[in-house]
Amino acid sequence: MNAPDLLEAEPRQAPAPGRQAPRNDFYDDLDGLERPTRPGPVPDPAVFQGLVGRTVRELDPTTEADPVGVLVNLLSAAGAQMGADPHLRIGNDRHPALIWALTIGATAAGRKGAATNTARLLLTAAAPGFTKDNLLSGLSSGEGLIEAVRDGDPTKKDDPGHIDKRRWIVESEYGITMARARREGSSLGGVLRQAWNGEDLGVMNREALKVTAPHIAIIGHISPRELRAKMQDSEMAGGTYNRYLPIFVHRNLILAESRGADPQLVDNLAATWRTVLADARQTGEVTLDEPARKLWREDVYPALCGDEDGDGPLAEFTARAAPYTLRLAMVYALLDHHRQIQEDHLRAAHALVNYSRASAAHVLGMGADTTGDPKLDKLAAAVRAAGPRGLTGEEVYKLFRKANKDERNRLVAALLQIDGYGSAQIPGTGRHATVLLYAPPAD
Known part of the structure; x- marks a missing residue:
């Protein structure tokens, strides 16, 4: 050639x-709505793919939240609601549909809470029982997290524990969580790392306190300044934060008198999501179809693993880009009613992981060269x-x-x-x- x-x-x-x-x-003023200047990276439009992308587009005019913030909240909440049965295999590792993200934006202009609340509005309409019983906040210790999803005590007749092990944890002040994890003797970081893998959890000095097959997704909100101030090399090397997708968010609209999404719009969207989520929960192993396998083998995987030189904070923060790409692709596929990942799902996932990397570079002050x-x-x-x-x-x-x-x-x-x-x-x-x-x- x-x-x-x-x-x-x-x-x-x-x-x-x-x-x-x-x-x-x-992020363009194509619809007459006033949109502020965006100070950070802009995601590839490919991330707004399929049902979840259409949903974000429908809800976009009703909130000041960043569309990519709404997107990642929906993906995380959906993966949590799907439960532990849907999974994919990467080598000998089993990966569940768990998406953890840190939405990183300025205290006033980030609209981090608005993104979560928009996703919660839809999820509450689509799966009201889940948001009532399975949405938590207040991470404080590894033991506390285990308690929230623990198995029953076999020595006690009337202690069934928690039958449903699904949880979507939203931490609006994730800097506090980071501080708690740094305390001497804290087990929070280690338990979180196990939870991301979907592994059984337990505390050795309390035999009854254990969890079988937990399914826990987390969304954290934090400002760029707070994240930079609280991060330490030892924490990144420990692997806790490379389990999160860093997602930069910024207010996307200025809506002085918005009353939010029309209830009929939410109900219409929820009807579709209700069916999709119910079907996804019945899914077992998810695989790639042949065109997606070829794309992964020849393009995406080499890009994620073969072209990354050097080390340092950015490399540490994005060390799990390859498995995260497949996890995201799985959730995209299941939300499109597919049990196999197709090329569009893989491209969307790759684009979102690339945006996550750009977000980390922006937040960590690595400049426009990334x-x-x-x-x-x-x-x-x-x-x-x-x-x-x-x-x-x-x-x-x-x-x-x-x-x-x-x-x-x-x-x-x-x-x-x-x-x-x-x-x-x-x-x-x-x-x-x-x-x-x-x-x-x-x-």
Whole structure:
């Protein structure tokens, strides 16, 4: 296969310094609604896929919450409601439909609570018994979490324990939870790590205090400043926080007199969700169909595991990107009434994990050089390193020799949407060559 002489993307001039990249329709003023300027990363529209994406779109005009915040709350709540039976296999590990997320936004402008309340509104209509009995808050200790879902005591006749082990835990002040986990002798971090895996829980010094097959999902709210202040290297190395998807959120609308979603809209959406969630609970092992397996094997998995160089806080925070992509894809698929993950579900999950990585980079102050897509970061770095001469098509080909033409096209097209990057034609003998260029935006 010959290296391309011309980049397989529509040439366009380098953007003028300071020009903003196009944004997807949730964040553009296409409907006459006033939308504030967004200070952080913007998710790929692919994350709003299928039933959950349509639901977010329907509810978007009724709340100031960030659509991606509503999305991740719905995915987490749905996975919790589905229970422990739906699962997928990654090697010898069994992964349940558990999605844990930290929604990270400014205290005033993040609208973190509004995102959770929007998801809770729908879930209450679709599964009122679940929200009444299974929605908790107040994580304080490992023993307390175990108590909330413990098995019955076999030595006592009238102690059945908790038959339903599903829980959706919402912590509106997750900084407090982090502080509790850091206390000397606290078992909270260790119990949380086991709970994410769906493992049985127990306390050795109290034989009756144990849990069989817990199914616990968590949403935490925290501000960027508080997260940075409370995180410690030992905590990241322990693996507690790489079990959460960091999701940057920001107020998306200014609704001075909103009365929220119309009850009829909520009831209509809930009718569909009620059926889908009930069917999902009857599902066992979830697999990938053949096109999705090919996409995972040849594109997504290498992107998640093969293109990430270095270490440090960002790598620690996103260390579970591969299993999380499949967990998310499973929930997307089940919400679409599919028992096999299809390509669209996998692409949506990959896009959300990439957004999570971009969120972590933004919150941890790693600057605009991180996009959330490791391959795109690699291409951007190569273009910057090329300097004024630009990066040629042949060099792009060598950089991604194992990628196919469509993937290289995708990366080039995505790069050209980023402020400061563009392309230009370089005169030569015969056909002009196109190079990628970087012009830093003016401060």
